[in-house]
Amino acid sequence: MIDTLTAVMTLLAADEPRNTGPEFGKATPLGLLITVALLVGTFALVWSMNRHLRKLPESFDRDHPEPDQAADEGTVENVDAENADGGKPDKPAAGGGAD
Structure with a gap:
């Protein structure tokens, strides 16, 4: 197989350039048209991203996190109440594996 590959490479290297x-x-x-289309598409993407970035707030820090904390505390309380027996679930895992 290597001999065949070497023979093909030798023939291709010895071939005179065409065109x-x-x-x-x-x-x-057509090449100019493709280049211009790519430049227009890039410009449109940059312009759109700048518009979206301008809509973002200055900071993502929460001024009043109380509503979020209340929702989290309710979730944590429910999890603690369900796992009051030491954190072990009542039913075995879906995989059927032993602990």
Whole structure:
């Protein structure tokens, strides 16, 4: 297999370059169109992100965290009441494994 690969590489290296005329390597209008479309898309994404970033608050610190704390305390109390027997659940785990 390596001999075949070496033979193919030798043939490709010995092959003369194609398309070396006066038009070789020049860009087409399609390339310009794709480049402009990518630049417009990038500009639109940056503009949109800036609009969204302007809507963000200066800081995410909570001025009045009391409502959040009340909701958390209610959740914590329910968990403690259910696991009053030392934190072991009444039912075995869904996986069926032993403790």
